[in-house]
Amino acid sequence: MSLSTEKTNSLRESILALGFDRVGFAPALVVDDYPRYQSWLDAGYAGGMEYMHRNCCLREDPRELLAEARSVIMVSMNYHWPSEDKAVDERGRVSRYARGRDYHKVMRKRLQNVELILREEFGAQATRVCVDSAPLLERSLAAAAGLGWIGKNTLLIDERLGSWTFLAALLCDLDLPADSPVADRCGNCTACLEACPTQAFPEPGLLDASKCISYLTIEHKGEIDDDLAGQMDNHIFGCDICQEVCPWNTKAPMTEIEDFRPRELVSTPLLSELLQLDEAGFLKRFAGTPVMRAGLDGMKRNARIALANSRRS
Ligand code: B12
Numbered sequence: 001m002s003l004s005t006e007k008t009n010s011l012r013e014s015i016l017a018l019g020f021d022r023v024g025f026a027p028a029l030v031v032d033d034y035p036r037y038q039s040w041l042d043a044g045y046a047g048g049m050e051y052m053h054r055n056c057c058l059r060e061d062p063r064e065l066l067a068e069a070r071s072v073i074m075v076s077m078n079y080h081w082p083s084e085d086k087a088v089d090e091r092g093r094v095s096r097y098a099r100g101r102d103y104h105k106v107m108r109k110r111l112q113n114v115e116l117i118l119r120e121e122f123g124a125q126a127t128r129v130c131v132d133s134a135p136l137l138e139r140s141l142a143a144a145a146g147l148g149w150i151g152k153n154t155l156l157i158d159e160r161l162g163s164w165t166f167l168a169a170l171l172c173d174l175d176l177p178a179d180s181p182v183a184d185r186c187g188n189c190t191a192c193l194e195a196c197p198t199q200a201f202p203e204p205g206l207l208d209a210s211k212c213i214s215y216l217t218i219e220h221k222g223e224i225d226d227d228l229a230g231q232m233d234n235h236i237f238g239c240d241i242c243q244e245v246c247p248w249n250t251k252a253p254m255t256e257i258e259d260f261r262p263r264e265l266v267s268t269p270l271l272s273e274l275l276q277l278d279e280a281g282f283l284k285r286f287a288g289t290p291v292m293r294a295g296l297d298g299m300k301r302n303a304r305i306a307l308a309n310s311r312r313s
Helices: 005-017 034-042 056-060 103-122 138-144 191-195 213-218 271-276 279-286 290-312
Strands: 022-027 071-078 127-130 165-172 235-237
Touching (some): 005 022, 005 103, 022 138, 034 056, 071 103, 103 127, 103 165, 138 165, 213 235, 235 290, 271 290
Antiparallel strands (some): 022 071, 071 165, 127 165
């Protein structure tokens, strides 16, 4: 079913009114970038993220997730809060996206409200909410839906919001008019590629996740090679370096979403305190935030590395 222009505009407005910063539509068709994904896997750049290999072909076409899908509604949300200066006093640094309430929960709830509106007011009969964990190439789809361009650091960059955004998708059986992609505005800038302490970008727009501090601190299981650990400074969960140096992020507005307000005990914890935590203490401090993903053992490993790095410098 296709919608009139008037109806389409009213749908966009309803979605933005639910607290999303941007919305765009892409057709639910084969994703052009899929071969890039396949070669990324083949090159071993997914490191130990076995789940990226599992069901990998589902990412080729959103209709693998919802057979009736005709359109993909892509949304983004700004999570940019002012950040403290580089942490001192043997404190660790948690990346900005993980300092407040888990975005999976925040976005899913809001998209479920969009889902209701689509069904009740716009006649959709088949819908599916996808926040991060579904096998969907969110950045490719967001770029196709005109939400920004894919930068050399592989992040989706929005001219107004920079890259401090979360992405999510809602698949539906309505025929929505596709938005146009925006032009790549990275130009000759290579700040992100040069700033990466572990040289995790073999080329612009390509990330070797097995070297990325974000991967090492969040997804990697077991010990971390000394060479890489020595470059991790005090990053104990995720890394923002390739975003912090991006000129498009210097003027990015702050978010007004209270859920993303950094929690004091989460953002820059004392490393010695982390090393003392038991499961109950870990839960008390990090429940409801993305940090839960690393688990207590992962966070203690990261804290040990950060402490060793701070004592060496
Ligand atoms: C696995 C994963 C990771 C891995 C691997 C990251 C990576 N670059 O692949 C690790 C753990 C390292 C990671 C780190 C981070 N992640 Co992450 N991650 C994902 C996840 C689950 C899948 C990404 C994926 O498929 N990677 C495989 C590669 C090959 O795909 P890709 O980078 O998306 O690239 C595709 C397209 O962008 C396109 N493409 C890429 N470059 C170019 C260039 C050109 C010219 C063209 C034409 C196309 C093109 O082709 C690729 C194949 O389709 C997505 C959620 C999702 N379902 O998509 C979140 C996601 C990408 N992550 C996100 C975030 C916030 C982060 C971190 C900032 C967190 C942090 N602070 O530590 C870092 C950023 C590191 C970085 N520079 O990417 C956000 C990004 C939001 C945004 N504005 O871009 C996402 C979308 C989650 C979300 N729902 O908001 N992540």
